Structure formats: C-alpha cells, structure tokens
Amino acid sequence: MYLKTVKIINTCGLHARPASDFAALAKTYISKINICRKGETEEAVNAKSVVMLLTLGIEQGEEVDIIAEGEDEMQSVEALTSLIASGFDEEG
C-alpha cells in the first residue's frame, strides 16, 4: 500500500472538470485507488469514480489522502498527487 497526502489548490476543488481529469488519470492504473479527506480512511471512496469524487465534494484548501494498492501503486499515487498539486491548469 502506498499513501500520500496533498492539498487541493485549484479554486473549484475536486468538482466538474478537475474531478473528471482526476478519475480519468486514476483509471489508467491497475491498482485499486481510494481517496478521502486527510485521516478519514474509513470514508475513502473509489478514486476511479467521478461520481464518488463529486459526492465527496472536496473544496479548495482541503487536504486529501490518496491510497493505492496494487502493482503500480507508487506511480499512480505520485501521478495523481502531482495532478492535484498542478492545480489542474484551471486558468488554461
């Protein structure tokens, strides 16, 4: 298992396009990937599901844990955290 915590910096949080981009990237990995608010592991949801990301409703400024388990767990978590850290190119 591989876990990493990252802060959401883009203004609209994990909604709309950022949520789609996030799930789309998650789906490119084989590992089982979950996401939750920092420390709330029991509330973790499937990171490959846009629907679950939307229902989680992460806002700007919140911290999330991304947890993966599987053969590409490290790559997937690193890629997803850097996508979040990039702010999803929101202005572009």
Place this chain on the structure above:
Amino acid sequence: MEYHGSAASEGIAVGKAMVFRPFIPKPSRLKLKPEEIELTLARAAQVKKACCDELQRLIADAGFLDPDKARIFVAHIEILNDEQMEEDIITVVRSEKVNADWAIEQVYQKYISILENSKSQISRERASDFRDVLHRLLRLWEGVPGTGFSRLSHPVILIAHDLAPSDTVLMDHEKVLAIVGEIGGYTSHSAIIARSLGIPAVLGVQNIMDKICDGDEIAVDGISGRVTTGPFKPEELEAFHRAGKNYLSKKRLQDEFLLKEGRTRDGTPIKIGLNIAGNNMAAEAIHRDAVDFVGLFRTEFLDMGSHTLPDEEAQFKAYRELAGSFGSKPVTIRTLDIGGDKQLPCLKMPSEENPFLGKRALRLCFDHIDIFKTQLRAMLRASAFGNVQIMFPMVGSMEDLRRAKEIFSQVKKELDTDCLAYDSNIKAGVMIEIPSIALMAPELAREVDFASIGSNDLCQYTLAADRCNSAVADYYQSYSPALFRLISLVSRAFRNEGKSLSICGELGGQPLAAPLLVGLGVHNLSMSISSVAAVKKALSEHTLYEMQEIAEKVLLCSTQESILKLLNHKESGRERSQEICT
C-alpha cells in the same frame, strides 16, 4: 399575470408557448426469480450500450456545431460508465433480486440526492446531468426514441420543468424564442446553453407549467427575470418589441466596443476608467478587461448600510481585494465623501441649513481625524498589493490640499513606525469639483500627482443649482459654457505641469460629451460600466483634430443651447455622411 424567476439569459421575446413534457417512465419494483437476474443484467448492459451509442451520436452532432456543447455529452458518458455506480446497480439487482431498471433508478436517485444537498454550487448543478442520463436510460429501457426540438414547425417559447442538457443542445435556436423553466438558475445547463445561443431564459419559475397551455401568448424578459402571460394589447406588444430591440442594439454595441481599446478615429489612445462603489466590489472580469483604470472608487458605500464604520482591517481587506483584482491598472480610491446628499447612519452629523455647502467630505474628515487616518492607513496598506492611488474630494483651497497632504504624510510615518508595508511612490490627487480650486489649477497641478474632475458637483457649484432639487433642474446645465471653460483652464494647467487629469463625473460617460472632453485635453475618462461601450464608439468616430476643433468652437459659445446644437449637429451630420457612404 406576471411570474418571476431568475434571469438566466438576457433578452426579451414574445411568442406562443410550447409546454414540454418529456417521456420519463417510472420503473416499478419487480421481484425476480433467480434465473431472471442474469437476463435483467444483460438487458441493462444492452440499454447502457444503446445509451452510449446515442450519446456518441450527440457528441458527433454537437461537436460539429460547437465543441463546447459536445463536452456535456462526454460528461454524460463518464457518468454512464462510472465504475462505482455500475457496481452499485449490480449489487442492488443481485442482493435484492430485482429488475435492473428499478435498481438503476434507485442508484441514480441516491447520488442525485447527495449532489443536490452538496455545499458546492457546481455539484448541485451537476445533479441535472445525472438526471439526464437516468432519464435517457429509462426511456431506452422502454425502447422509446428521444424527443428533440431540432425540428419544430414554428417558433415557440419553451416551457419545461427542467430542460436536460440533451434537450437543449441540438435545439433549433431559430425556432426557440425563449426558455422558461420551473427549476434551475444562472449556472444550470439550460442557462448556459440559452446564453450561448443568445436566447432569453427565465428559470426557477415555480409551477409555471400548470399556468400556461400550449399556444398561449407569453412574453419572457430574461433581463429582469419576468414571464408575462397574454393576451397582450397592441401597445403592450409594441413595448415588448421595443424593449427587445433596445436590448439587441445595446448588446451589439457592447459586443463590438466593450473590450476594444479607447481610441480616436486616428488612433490616439484615450484611457477609459471605471467608476465603482463599495457595494459592488466584485468587479466582473469582463469589466476589468474593458477598462484601463479605476477612476473612482466610492468608499462611502462600504459603510452606508451598517451602523458602525468598518475598522482599519475591514477596509484594508476591501481595498486590497479591489486593487489586487485590477493588477497593475491604477485604482483610484476616494476618501470618505459624506455629507451633502449622502448620510451615514453611524456618524451623527448636525443638520445643516445648506448641506452641499456645509461640512461634507474632506471638511468632515478634518473634524474626525481618527476616521480619516484609519481610512488612509487602510488605503496605504492596500497599496502594497496593487496600483492604488488616493484622491481627496471637496478640496476648495490650497490650504485644504496642504492640510490633507500633511495628514497623509503623518499616516505614512505612523506606518513606518509600525513596520507596515505600503507603496512609497503612491500617488495622491484631488477631485476638482469646487470652482475655487479649478481656478487655482496652475498652482494645484504643481502640488498634486493627478486630479479628476467631478463634473456633477463642479456643475452644481458653478451654476449654484442644487442637483437634488428638481425645482432648479433647468438651472443645472451640465453643458454650460462656463463649465467647459473651467475644464479647459484646468486641462491646460495640468498639461503644462505634465500631470494626469481625468474626469469621473457623469459627463465623461456621455457619448455626446466624451469627444468634446478629449478635445479639451482630458484624455482619461472614467464612467460606470454601462457607458463604456457607447463612449468607446463615440471616440472611434472622430479624429483628435476634429475633437479639438469642436472644443474650440464650444469655448466660443455663450449658451448651453448653442453648445448642444453644435454637438448634436455634429452627431447628425456624421450620421448623414455615414448613410451616404453605405
């Protein structure tokens, strides 16, 4: 009857209603035999495939028109293919041994209600996409083809509970005059689509479907958010059509000129500024892009409603936000201008016989040094976060100016002592609204960084006509020759000193006056956003030389009547010559 909703897309339309009731089946819960479970799941997979195909076709059709619209259906495919929902549906079918269409509805409704209760506006609006996908699935489950508005026989105003994105996206906008919805708001898909098609929409009009029948004559005003039911009298119809035309011509003007640079016909740049008040601080991005500076930020509106004056921190935050949002563009903040016609509930002021000639603005601040200093501190601190400049109103003499500047330097020193940052090159200027200071312009220009002509007050003080007293409205001549002679004098003095001069009174926002003011040498015009496009257009129609020529003529006029005649003649003359050209 008149019904109200939220104005979701601007414009005005009159026409016949078409009440839209889409086919939305309601699945019932059936208990399945074990051998039927795989069948219902297989059926669900087929329907999902059909749904995906339909969406792919819509993407192709919509993408052909506008890639932005196709994005909605891409999002729908994403929902349709969502791993978690798929898993949930299968779980419900298997564990409860029920039909898949019922399971689909259960699962979708579960997520729809979570989204609808979300704190985020964006998520709440996304619920309509989920509902759209659900309805498409349920309709296809029943094998019913989709309805669309792409082939309407005559123009209609659509009345619907909610228009799903897929309903509106391929809509024939020639045939749909306006949209009225029972639910939704400015950020709903229907609103976005209506705006992109340029058709009016009023959403969130509760129970409107019960009140209007197919073929009813109705009017939709997407500017004020009103829906009016007919039948209409000819004069009412005429009024709607006129309002619609006015809106369209104004919109065309906005579209063409709002974001253009202010320039004369021969290309001389004229800086266009924005007048804003404290109660609508959040200037829209388009406003920021439309102007070169903020010529007047009225701070008194920050306070008007409340019973205590905002403290330094609150003011600082407001000014910092404002300055920050305009980036490097100068933002002119005027110190408190109360008294006269503006009172503050939180500041007791003795009643005066003649408040416009009484203790207003700077004079009042001199009496309440603490309030004045607090405001100056907040403004100075904000200057570290943007291009802030400070402007003193109601300066009547050089003594007034020097006194204000003295206090200003004290405040700077206090900030130095407190180690608080500010822009040490911050510019300080004055409003020119009292004739006595206008006449001192050569001296004034030497001691300030800039000045801005407050034409409304300058007019009332020059002509001794109270601008709030309708009995003397005819004496308040905003095109008085005396006013233009004063402006000319001020303009010459500031040009000689190489100091910046602007105008932030109503005159600067009038298309008739703007070219004349430029001709008089005022190359910075500040106004409310609603005037920007019209002024830019007026400036683009004359060369600088023509403007100077007309200014010379105006300075020779002896009455307001002759000035107006001259300006109007020039306008109509220009229109005539344009007609000949076209």
